[in-house]
Amino acid sequence: MLRIGENAFRDHLFEHHKQNFASLIVGRREPVAWSDEETFPPIRFLLQQRAERAINDILDNLATVFLTAKELRLERSEAHATRVDLFGTGEETGITLIELKKSGQTERQAFTELLAYANHFCSIFPGLTESAITTVLVAPMETRTARDAYAQELVGNRKNVVALIPHEDEVGTFTLGVYYPDSSYYEWVENNIMNDHSMTCVTLSFPIMEGWIDSDVDTNGSIPGHSKSALNTVANSIAHHLEAAGFHALVYANQKWGHFPFPYLNCIVAVAMNPFSSARTAVDGGVIYGRSVSGRLEQVQAIFDQLTDDGKELHWLETMEGDFQGRLIRAVTEQFDLCFLSRKMTVYREIGLPDWYGLKVDIVGAVCTHNLNVYTTGLIREIYQEYQEHVYGHGYDNIYGADDLHMFLYGRLHPFFAVWQILSGLGYESDDGDEENVVETRQ
Known part of the structure; x- marks a missing residue:
C-alpha cells in the first residue's frame, strides 16, 4: 500500500x-x-x-x-x-x-x-x-x-x-x-469456449466450376490438386479476414464425393465462438439461466436487472446472439465474394446455418467428403498450437496417432485430421454438466 x-x-x-x-x-x-x-x-x-x-x-x-x-x-x-x-x-x-x-x-x-x-x-x-x-x-x-x-x-x-x-x-x-x-x-x-453449445456455424455451398474447381469423378476418387489448392486458398483467406475482425474461429473447405447427387458439392465451413450463445446464457421470466458457471450467470443477471422495462422487452441477449450471427455471416460471405470476384462469371453460393455438433457427426458432412486444411484464428488457434507444442515438446509417443506425426510441428498446423483429433473432442460436454471433470477426462 x-x-x-x-x-x-x-x-x-x-x-x-x-x-x-x-x-x-x-x-x-x-x-x-x-x-x-x-x-x-x-x-x-x-x-x-x-x-x-x-x-x-x-x-x-x-x-x-x-x-x-x-x-x-x-x-x-x-x-x-x-x-x-x-x-x-x-x-x-x-x-x-x-x-x-x-x-x-x-x-x-x-x-x-x-x-x-x-x-x-x-x-x-x-x-x-x-x-x-x-x-x-x-x-x-x-x-x-x-x-x-x-x-x-x-x-x-x-x-x-x-x-x-x-x-x-x-x-x-x-x-x-x-x-x-x-x-x-x-x-x-x-467453461465458455470450445464447447459445441457456444459455437455458431456458417456454411457456404457452391457448385463445381469446370477447369477451376473440379470434382473427384474423373480422378479415381481423389480431389484434383488444383481444386484442393483453390479451396484451401479461399478458406485461408476467409480465416485471415475473421482473425482481423476479432472472431475466434476455424475455417475449412470440403468437397462431397463426386457421385453424390448434390447441386453444390463444394462447401466452406466457418465455425466461431459465439459469446452470446443462448445455450450458455438466456433469460426466462426475468431470470438468467444457461449452461455456464454460476458466477458468470450472476453477473449477467446483475446487468439485466438494471435495464429499463423497455430494454428488457427488447430481448437483449437474443438480439446480441443474432447480431453476432449476422456479423459472422457478413464477414464470411464478403470475403468469399471477394475471392470469387470475376469479370466473366458469377459464383452462386447457398448460405447454411447447421448445428455444429450435428455437422461433426453427420455421415455425409463429416465422412463422405474430402475435408481440406483447417485454418484457426484467435483463441482457437492459440489453444490448438499450445496442444501441438505440448505434443512435440514432451515427446508423447502413444497418443493422437503419434506414429503418423510429421517430423516437424509445421506439418500439424493445418491438415484436417490433425486439427480434428484435438478440436473435435474439446466440444464434448457430459450429460451432468460437470464440465471441469469433462476437461480432465476427455483426452
Whole structure:
C-alpha cells in the first residue's frame, strides 16, 4: 500500500528510476507447469501457462526501458488534454506507457485510459499496432472489474500489458509486485469456449466450376490438386479476414464425393465462438439461466436487472446472439465474394446455418467428403498450437496417432485430421454438466 500520493509516487519513479524501473519489480514466478506426463493438460492450464509466459516476457523486456517523460500530454489543442503518467521506450518494449492508480476506485478507469493512449500513438504513427506498444498498469488490483479487464486484455485481446501492485514499507522503500490472474479466470474462460453449445456455424455451398474447381469423378476418387489448392486458398483467406475482425474461429473447405447427387458439392465451413450463445446464457421470466458457471450467470443477471422495462422487452441477449450471427455471416460471405470476384462469371453460393455438433457427426458432412486444411484464428488457434507444442515438446509417443506425426510441428498446423483429433473432442460436454471433470477426462 502506498502512503504517498499518486503524483508524488510518479515523480519519485521518474526522478530515481529512469533507467532502472524494472529493479523495483518483485514477485516474479515461473509459469505453471504440468506435472503429469501421461495426460494432456486441460484448456484452462494451457491458457494460464501462455498468459504467465507472456507476463514474464514483458517483465524481461522492461529491463531495457528508459523513462523519457512524465505527464506526457497527448492532445495539445484540447483544453483538458489526457496525460500519460510515465512515458518510456526500450529496445524490447518499444513505446512504453505507464499509468499509476493508487486506489481501487480509480483503477477501474486505468484500462480505458491505457487503451486510449495506445490508440493515440497508433493514429499518429500509421502502421503501428497496439501489439507493438507495451502498457503497464501500476495499481492495487483490488477490484474485480480491474482484474477481469486486465486478464481480458492479456488473454483475450493478446495485448502487451502487465499489472504491477505498488507497495511502500515502513522505511519508505518502494516495490512493484507482479500481478498474475487467478486460476479461476482461466476456468471461467474454459467453461465458455470450445464447447459445441457456444459455437455458431456458417456454411457456404457452391457448385463445381469446370477447369477451376473440379470434382473427384474423373480422378479415381481423389480431389484434383488444383481444386484442393483453390479451396484451401479461399478458406485461408476467409480465416485471415475473421482473425482481423476479432472472431475466434476455424475455417475449412470440403468437397462431397463426386457421385453424390448434390447441386453444390463444394462447401466452406466457418465455425466461431459465439459469446452470446443462448445455450450458455438466456433469460426466462426475468431470470438468467444457461449452461455456464454460476458466477458468470450472476453477473449477467446483475446487468439485466438494471435495464429499463423497455430494454428488457427488447430481448437483449437474443438480439446480441443474432447480431453476432449476422456479423459472422457478413464477414464470411464478403470475403468469399471477394475471392470469387470475376469479370466473366458469377459464383452462386447457398448460405447454411447447421448445428455444429450435428455437422461433426453427420455421415455425409463429416465422412463422405474430402475435408481440406483447417485454418484457426484467435483463441482457437492459440489453444490448438499450445496442444501441438505440448505434443512435440514432451515427446508423447502413444497418443493422437503419434506414429503418423510429421517430423516437424509445421506439418500439424493445418491438415484436417490433425486439427480434428484435438478440436473435435474439446466440444464434448457430459450429460451432468460437470464440465471441469469433462476437461480432465476427455483426452
